[in-house]
Amino acid sequence: xxxxxxxxVYNTSNFNANGHELIDQLTSHLEDKLNGNSRNAIQWNNxxxxxxxxxxxxxxxxxxxxxxxINQRTTHIHHPNYLGHQVSPPAPITALxxxxxxxxxxxxxxxxxxxxxxxxxxxxxxxxCDKIGFNDNAGGFLTSGGTLANLTALLSARKAVTKKNVWxxxxxxxxxxxxxxxxxxxxxxxxxxxxxGDQGIIKVPVTNEYNINTDLLDLKLKEAxxxxxxxxxxxxxxxxxxxxxxxxLEYIAKFAKEHNIWFHVDGAHGGAGIFSKKYRHTLxxxxxxxxxxxxxxKMMMMPALTTALLxxxxxxxKATFSQKADYLLSDSEHEDWYNSGKxxxxxxxxxxxxxxxxxxxxxxxxxxxxNVTLLYDLGSLFADIIKAEPNFELALRPMSNIVCFRYVLPxxxxxxxxxxxxxxxxxxxxxxxxxxxxxxxxxxxxxxxTVMNPFTTEEHFKALVTKIKALVLH
Ligand SMILES: Cc1ncc(COP(=O)(O)O)c(C=O)c1O
Numbered sequence: 001x002x003x004x005x006x007x008x009v010y011n012t013s014n015f016n017a018n019g020h021e022l023i024d025q026l027t028s029h030l031e032d033k034l035n036g037n038s039r040n041a042i043q044w045n046n047x048x049x050x051x052x053x054x055x056x057x058x059x060x061x062x063x064x065x066x067x068x069x070i071n072q073r074t075t076h077i078h079h080p081n082y083l084g085h086q087v088s089p090p091a092p093i094t095a096l097x098x099x100x101x102x103x104x105x106x107x108x109x110x111x112x113x114x115x116x117x118x119x120x121x122x123x124x125x126x127x128x129c130d131k132i133g134f135n136d137n138a139g140g141f142l143t144s145g146g147t148l149a150n151l152t153a154l155l156s157a158r159k160a161v162t163k164k165n166v167w168x169x170x171x172x173x174x175x176x177x178x179x180x181x182x183x184x185x186x187x188x189x190x191x192x193x194x195x196x197g198d199q200g201i202i203k204v205p206v207t208n209e210y211n212i213n214t215d216l217l218d219l220k221l222k223e224a225x226x227x228x229x230x231x232x233x234x235x236x237x238x239x240x241x242x243x244x245x246x247x248x249l250e251y252i253a254k255f256a257k258e259h260n261i262w263f264h265v266d267g268a269h270g271g272a273g274i275f276s277k278k279y280r281h282t283l284x285x286x287x288x289x290x291x292x293x294x295x296x297x298k299m300m301m302m303p304a305l306t307t308a309l310l311x312x313x314x315x316x317x318k319a320t321f322s323q324k325a326d327y328l329l330s331d332s333e334h335e336d337w338y339n340s341g342k343x344x345x346x347x348x349x350x351x352x353x354x355x356x357x358x359x360x361x362x363x364x365x366x367x368x369x370x371n372v373t374l375l376y377d378l379g380s381l382f383a384d385i386i387k388a389e390p391n392f393e394l395a396l397r398p399m400s401n402i403v404c405f406r407y408v409l410p411x412x413x414x415x416x417x418x419x420x421x422x423x424x425x426x427x428x429x430x431x432x433x434x435x436x437x438x439x440x441x442x443x444x445x446x447x448x449x450t451v452m453n454p455f456t457t458e459e460h461f462k463a464l465v466t467k468i469k470a471l472v473l474h
Contacts, residue, residue, distance in 0.1 A: 022067055029071060030092060033078040034455055040432040041079040043072060075435060080456040081464070083449035084435040086241070086269050086402075091301040093362060094355045098303050101351035108349050109341025118338045121353035127360070128294065128308050131274045133287030139314025141343050142352045145305040146268030146295045151190035152309055152345050153291040154233060156320040157262035158194065160290075161232040167321075176200040176229040178220060180212035180247060182240040184266060199229060210245040210396055210441070212236070217255050233262040238270045238283055242439040242448070243395065244379070244402025246270060249285030257288070265289040268307065270400055272299035275368035279376050282399055290316070296356060299372050299401075306352035317343045371454060375401040378451040382461045389465060391472075395446050404439060404446040407472055418445035420472070427471050434464050 008014075032038045045053070050073070057069065076082060078089040090098075101117075108114035108121075121142050129138035143149050154177065159165070164172045175196055179187050181203045191201045202224050207213045217234075224231050234256050236247040249265060256263035265271065265286050271294030273279045274286065286292060292310045296302035311317045318336075320343065341347055359367055379401035386392045386405045395404035406421045425438045425447055439448045447468075 025068060025071065026092075026095070029076075030078055033076050034080070034089075036080045036455075036460065038079070040076070041081040041083075041435040042075045042429070042432045044430050044432050045073065078453065079435075080453050080460045081434040082453055083451060083456065083464070084437045086298045086450050086452065087304060088297055088299065088301050089453050090297075090303040091359060093358055094302050097351075097354045097358050101354060104351065106351055107341075107347070108351060109339070109344070109347050111338040114340075114351060115338075117351035117353050118340055120351075120357045121340060122337055124353050124356045124360070125308065125310065127365075128274075129310050131365075132289075132292055132310060134310065134312050137313050137315075138311060139317055139337070140291075140308060140310035141317065141340050142296075142349075142356075143307050143309055143344050144346055144349055144352075146184070146266070146293050146298075146307050147186035147189070148345050149268070149293040149307040149309040150184075150186050150235075150264075150266055151193060152320065153264045153293060154187075154190050154194060156291060156311065156316045157233040157264060159319055160316050161260070161262050162230060171195055174199055174227075174229045176202050176224050176231045178202045178204055178217070178224075178231060178234040178261075180204050180206055180235070180237055180240060182206050182210060182212075182242060182245075183235055183237050184241045184268065187235055187266065199227070202229070202231065206245075210240065210243045212247040212252070214248055214251045214255070217252075221259060231259075231261055233264055235264045235266055236285075236289070238265050238267040238273075238286065239400050239402065241269065241402075242441065243404060244269070244398055244400040244450070245396060246282045246399050249283060249289070251285070253285045253288035256290075262290045263288065265292045268293050268295040269298050269402075271295070271308075272368060272372050273376075273400075275365060276372040276376070277369060278373045279400075288312075296352070299375065300356075300368055301359065301371055302352075302355040306355055308356075321345075374454050375451050378454075378456055379403050381458060382449065382451065385458070385461050385465060391469075392465070395441055395444075401451040402448065403451075404441065404448045406444070406446045407468060409472070414444065418443075421445045421447055424468055424471055428467070431467075434467065436464070 077087060106114035106117055108117050111118050125140045129140065143152060158175065159167055162175060177191055177196065177200065188201055202220055204212050204216055204220050221231055234252055236249045236252045238249060239246040253263050270282060271292060273283050290312050294308045296306035297304040336342060379398045382403050383394055383398050386394050391408055393406050393408045407424060408417065409420055422445055428434050428436060436447055436449045439446050
């Protein structure tokens, strides 16, 4: 009986039939969504009702409808009115590379469990390091998301910089990192996982332009040192998540060098700008970083999760989880690039390198330039539209495809004003035609868009503005 059931699970004719049917469904989905032929970017349902639906479906639903239901009852990132979180509408070919990775299910950590993917990953890493402007000593790996990559980079920094070897001896004294108050929350989380606690997370305020206030770096470092904190790293956001504003990486690089601390660039979102001729300047100074994070699933048209973590000196990547000091690694260990699990936090990981490699092979590196440049241009265009609207206010001139703005009514205090924008966002969510998000900047509530879809146009932006105006009037 068991064997029979399992034979059914692995039945290749079923796989073939289901696969073709799913591809047909997804093709129609793309045709429908990419150009906005269907109305909604999100099918909003409240969590309790959604839970109820799926409980019922498990008992009574027709399995023939399963994939279709999953698709219909969720958020549609390929819709041009999807202007929400920073996840890319994957290039369709990368859905196929995902399928390939899932079916082969090679663990990749050791060479024998991912020969092609380990070799492919090596090529991709060298390619990105070269684009950053690193020299031949550089290296790195792909890992499961920006959050994990930031944690791994900080573990490498601690191993490389602190006086005591915490990896072997445990924490002896209070360690710390410096980071903008606007950095992504995962940096804070990484620091706490590493046992740095409140004291060890030295938050540097931002300027009125929302980049790290470089005038305060010396002071903040001195204050920390006076408290006996050994600061071992500083993080530059490229850009920060809420505002899309880039820190001055050139300045931070100089500061880090002067004080012998590790310089890490969180380019999870905007690191892909290394490919954009027009916007490469947003990353000036990145070539001096000790480590850099770039998410493939944000600005590079790949499915989640795939993140590149690059090191100026590859030996630091190899030393992170090693029991030995780097100078004790044997030559053979140094050459051991093909067992990538020695350097990654995860053991098993999917064959994520094949997304990068396939895009590169089929479309060339210009495809990354095209995507980043167009999306950033669209961010500027949206800002121009908002600026020209009397009752709308831009939080900041955008430096990327992230734009914060709000509706402003005369004679309201700040709480009432915030209330208006909270209500607008909730109504948009429930309506579903557009999907946008929100953020709070210095206690002011802003609506926030991230243009992720290269097929979003001026008309979509204008329709969003018209919709918001109509919501306010009702
Ligand atoms: C600047 C920045 N760093 C890190 C992350 C976390 O990356 P992931 O979602 O890949 O873990 C994000 C996600 O939005 C981000 O914007």
